Amino acid sequence: MADRGAHRNEYGDLLLGVETQADARLIGLVRLRQAEPELGIAELDIYLGEKDSWGRGHATDAVRTVCRYGFDQMRLHKIILTVVTENEPAVRAYRKVGFVQEGRLREVFRRDGRWYDEYTMGLLARELI
Structure with missing residues (x-):
């Protein structure tokens, strides 16, 4: 019987x-999700929970590493993400990795009773820095 709580990495x-x-x-954790081999696109999520590790380049390194893996090993063409516009360190x-802003979603994230905008950002394989 499979453990329902266990995460199993797979292409998608x-x-x-x-x-x-x-x-x-x-x-923290970094994730490429909803990867579709037919389209060559995946979504990126990252979470760094240890505040003493913020501002030390760990997020940039993790994003660059997982994107390189996605492009080289998974043969992705594009990686996309959304980020709250006020999260300037994440942006x-x-x-730094090469993502570019492709759009802005207005008032789609709510925290502490306030609405925030999000950027949609994308990175093509040839743009990885």
């Missing part, structure tokens, strides 16, 4: 841990 859904290089401490990290 790849989930990886993000660790610090110095002590291999788990600080900077995505741009």
